[in-house]
Structures are given as C-alpha cells and as structure tokens.
Amino acid sequence: xxxxxxxxxxxxxxxxxxxxxxxxxxxxxxxxSSTCADxxxxxxxxxxxxxxxxxxxxxxxxxxxxxxxKKNYYTIVDTECDEVLYRDLSLFESAMxxxxxxxxxxxxxxxxxxxxxDNNYDSYIREAYHYKQKLKHISDDNSKRDVFEAKYSNVxxxxxxxxxxxxxxx
Numbered sequence: 037x038x039x040x041x042x043x044x045x046x047x048x049x050x051x052x053x054x055x056x057x058x059x060x061x062x063x064x065x066x067x068x069s070s071t072c073a074d075x076x077x078x079x080x081x082x083x084x085x086x087x088x089x090x091x092x093x094x095x096x097x098x099x100x101x102x103x104x105x106k107k108n109y110y111t112i113v114d115t116e117c118d119e120v121l122y123r124d125l126s127l128f129e130s131a132m133x134x135x136x137x138x139x140x141x142x143x144x145x146x147x148x149x150x151x152x153x154d155n156n157y158d159s160y161i162r163e164a165y166h167y168k169q170k171l172k173h174i175s176d177d178n179s180k181r182d183v184f185e186a187k188y189s190n191v192x193x194x195x196x197x198x199x200x201x202x203x204x205x206x
Contacts, residue, residue, distance in 0.1 A: 073140055080139075091139040092116050095131045105165045112138070122151060126158035133205040146205065153202050160195040164188060 069076040082089045087097040087110070096111045110131040112122040121138070125131045134147045167188035174181050 077136055090135040093135045093138060095135060125154050127154055127202055129206060130154040130202050150205050153198055157198045160191050164191045164195060
C-alpha cells in the first residue's frame with residue numbers, strides 16, 4: 037500500500053490560515069474590549085465553584101428550599117474588600133445587571149431600582165407558588181378553583197412583566 041502525501045502542503049497551508057485567522061480574531065476581540073463594555077464583560081466573566089466571577093465581583097449562588105419550592109438566590113460580593121454588596125437576589129439576570137453597573141461604575145443609581153424589581157419578582161414567585169399549591173389541594177369547589185386560577189394567572193402576568201423589565205436593564 038502506497039501513501040499519498042500530495043495533499044499535505046495544502047493541509048498545512050489551510051492550518052496556517054486557520055491559525056492566522058484565530059490569532060487575528062483574538063487580538064481584535066481584546067482590542068475591542070477596551071471600547072465595548074459587553075465584550076469586556078464577556079472576557080472577564082468566569083465560572084467559579086460558588087457561582088460566577090465578573091471582574092472584581094463574585095456572584096455567589098445559594099440553593100434554597102422553601103416549603104417545596106426550590107429556588108436559587110444570588111449574592112454579589114466585592115472581591116477587593118470581600119464585602120457583600122447585594123444579597124438574596126432572585127434572578128441571575130438582576131445580579132449580572134447590577135454587577136455590570138458596578139464593574140463599569142456606570143448608572144449605579146439604577147442598582148436600587150433593579151433590586152426593587154427583583155424583590156417584586158421574588159414576591160410574585162412566592163405568590164404564584166402559593167396559588168399553585170392551593171390549586172393542587174382544592175376540593176371540588178369550582179368557585180374557589182376559578183378564583184385561584186384567576187389569581188394564579190394574574191400573578192404569572194406580573195411575574196413575566198417584571199422579568200422582562202429586569203432583562204431590559206442588561
């Protein structure tokens with residue numbers, strides 16, 4: 037059996053071009069990170085054993101079980117002084133939005149409103165879970181079922197709207 041090496045130069049040239057493009061793209065991304073906050077954020081975000089590291093801040097995940105409702109809560113810690121800045125955030129998106137503002141020191145006044153929306157989201161989650169549990173254990177009383185279903189549906193709408201508002205802050 038004879039081995040044909042005629043395509044090795046073509047393959048080597050292709051690999052050299054791939055390496056050049058990869059290196060150029062990495063350099064471009066690093067250069068872009070000095071002017072683009074989202075690129076800088078992406079390059080400075082890493083998973084840790086306890087959550088996520090975003091620049092000089094750690095977002096620590098805490099798993100909580102409240103009467104059968106399994107929920108993650110997030111704490112933002114300043115790694116430079118090991119100080120807890122925000123605790124018990126209900127959405128990871130809220131934590132990322134706040135950490136992003138703190139990291140770039142931009143619109144930090146919005147952090148309080150994001151935290152407030154997050155608190156509302158958390159209360160809506162608990163309320164929705166409460167009505168869902170009531171619906172599971174309700175007897176054949178259709179009038180109560182209708183009331184609980186309406187309340188459950190209403191709180192789900194509030195939940196969705198609040199999450200959308202928080203996502204807009206990212």
